[in-house]
Amino acid sequence: MTDSPLTHFDSTGQAHMVDVGAKTETARIARAAGSIFMQPETLALIRAGSASKGDVLGIARIAAIQAAKRTGELIPLCHPIALTRVAAEFTIDEAATAVHCEVTAECFGRTGVEMEALTAASIGLLTIYDMCKAVDRGMRIDNLRLIEKKGGKSGHWQGN
Numbered sequence: 001m002t003d004s005p006l007t008h009f010d011s012t013g014q015a016h017m018v019d020v021g022a023k024t025e026t027a028r029i030a031r032a033a034g035s036i037f038m039q040p041e042t043l044a045l046i047r048a049g050s051a052s053k054g055d056v057l058g059i060a061r062i063a064a065i066q067a068a069k070r071t072g073e074l075i076p077l078c079h080p081i082a083l084t085r086v087a088a089e090f091t092i093d094e095a096a097t098a099v100h101c102e103v104t105a106e107c108f109g110r111t112g113v114e115m116e117a118l119t120a121a122s123i124g125l126l127t128i129y130d131m132c133k134a135v136d137r138g139m140r141i142d143n144l145r146l147i148e149k150k151g152g153k154s155g156h157w158q159g160n
Helices: 040-048 056-069 114-132
Strands: 026-037 083-093 098-109 140-150
Touching: 026 114, 040 056, 040 083, 040 098, 040 114, 056 083, 056 098, 056 114, 083 114, 098 114, 114 140
Parallel strands: none
Antiparallel strands: 026 098, 026 140, 083 098
């Protein structure tokens, strides 16, 4: 079998955890984002902080941070890393009847923090869904993506 460009497979095609032991430790930053779209009434509940379960965005922020810290336990071949910072920001978009989430994850290490940022954004949005599903089961999570990463051998990458 030829070497795969997919780094989580060895030369025989078996899944493995990538060896990062020889990599240089550098400052690493990743930003991920996504959105959850909902009914205007649901957005009004979130904005007012009057959802039956309380401060939806505050709890979603804590969930996002907690998720980033546990990414290595959730994604089978992801390295557990020592995060130095995680920030989760939620923006209410009245025109789109949506909440946008952007997460920044940082570390000083041998592997990137893209998965931590993506996991955090995903769980933050899922927490909003969980907290509001009693009034709006039709909410839609969309456009979860990496928007930027810095550090390591591949340097700086920025998406759309």
